[in-house]
């Protein structure tokens with residue numbers, strides 16, 4: 404007789420996982436290695452940005468007060484006393500109706516307080532004429548206008564992206580303190596599995612979950628070790644799982660978590676003495692997703708069905724990995740969309756449907772990404788989001804407002820629409 408499993412809500416399952424996850428600590432990496440890592444200290448401005456008043460345009464630095472009476476009828480003449488390229492410093496203060504030629508980014512010379520663009524002047528033998536008045540500060544990029552010394556600009560726990568790299572470089576961080584990254588172990592289970600390069604045989608399929616999980620980890624910047632594919636043989640499976648746990652920080656398996664004769668994961672957890680945190684979740688696909696704990700190492704027992712496997716990773720492994728790395732942003736970003744088609748299947752459990760969202764004239768529309776059963780692989784490839792349909796409904800109709808969880812950032816648009 405199969406033991407009945409007690410399903411728990413998704414939010415509770417996530418909490419049960421996160422209760423057992425701690426950040427792995429911090430390390431220093433070179434700035435060039437920091438992309439994609441999690442900051443473990445805030446970025447605090449060590450100086451004003453910009454660090455000095457500078458010209459925002461190529462033109463002339465003047466005293467605005469000298470231009471007060473300039474007009475097309477009564478242009479005011481200025482005499483140029485020198486030139487300042489970016490990186491250079493003007494050595495004399497400018498006097499009445501004097502100007503420096505100055506380039507974008509160059510330090511403003513003493514007593515200059517405005518820049519006039521070349522285009523707004525008429526050249527003369529010793530300088531230029533100006534046809535309109537300037538105000539003090541015109542076309543100047545002010546010291547500290549972007550960031551003030553001492554300001555906290557980015558909090559610890561934030562993922563480093565190219566903009567963050569620019570900021571770190573601005574403040575001279577040749578090295579950055581970031582969260583340590585875990586190493587993941589991956590094991591695909593199933594006697595039916597073939598390697599990617601094997602020809603198909605009756606009753607067999609290629610292992611798509613293993614490479615998919617590796618890519619899901621890659622997308623998060625996480626290194627993984629693959630322990631290949633295990634035949635459904637309990638002793639052999641136990642040995643591989645024990646070895647993988649010794650060599651990695653957490654383990655992801657796929658397949659073998661349900662109640663079939665060869666679904667050995669429950670027996671493996673028992674043999675190695677792991678505590679099962681849950682083995683049934685009120686979600687579709689992936690209701691049999693199981694997470695267990697041995698010491699401080701998590702074992703994510705993802706379903707063998709590809710859509711369920713993919714979903715289990717994003718819902719449970721992802722936030723745990725984010726926390727291990729010290730991130731404070733554990734979950735997939737979400738937003739609201741209008742359901743673009745009916746989904747009339749009853750919803751005993753919350754559904755995470757592989758969907759495609761796009762911005763249209765009617766707002767954000769989310770449609771199904773195609774064949775949407777738990778065993779689907781095609782819709783994972785086409786989807787760019789999960790459409791979340793909470794349980795307890797007889798289905799959802801086109802036009803409903805739904806939550807969607809956004810996946811990755813690989814997708815783009817084929818046409819510029821703005």
Ligand SMILES: Nc1nc2c(c(=O)[nH]1)N[C@H]1C(S)=C(S)[C@@H](COP(=O)(O)OP(=O)(O)OC[C@H]3O[C@@H](n4cnc5c(N)ncnc54)[C@H](O)[C@@H]3O)O[C@H]1N2
Nearest residue numbers: 591593610611612613658659660661666706707708711777
């Ligand atoms: N009597 C019951 N049977 C099943 C239940 C249940 O509650 N009672 N749950 C069903 C649901 S829902 C799911 S989901 C699956 C979960 O199965 P397992 O996690 O035990 O996975 P397997 O049985 O090993 O495989 C399921 C399916 O996925 C294919 N698979 C497995 N590994 C891979 C891989 N690496 N790449 C691609 N495809 C893979 C496998 O061949 C099977 O077709 O159980 C239901 N049954």
Ligand code: MOO
Nearest residue numbers: 688689690711777
């Ligand atoms: O766990 Mo299964 O994927 O619910 O369909």
Ligand SMILES: [Mg+2]
Nearest residue numbers: 659661663666
């Ligand atoms: Mg099974």
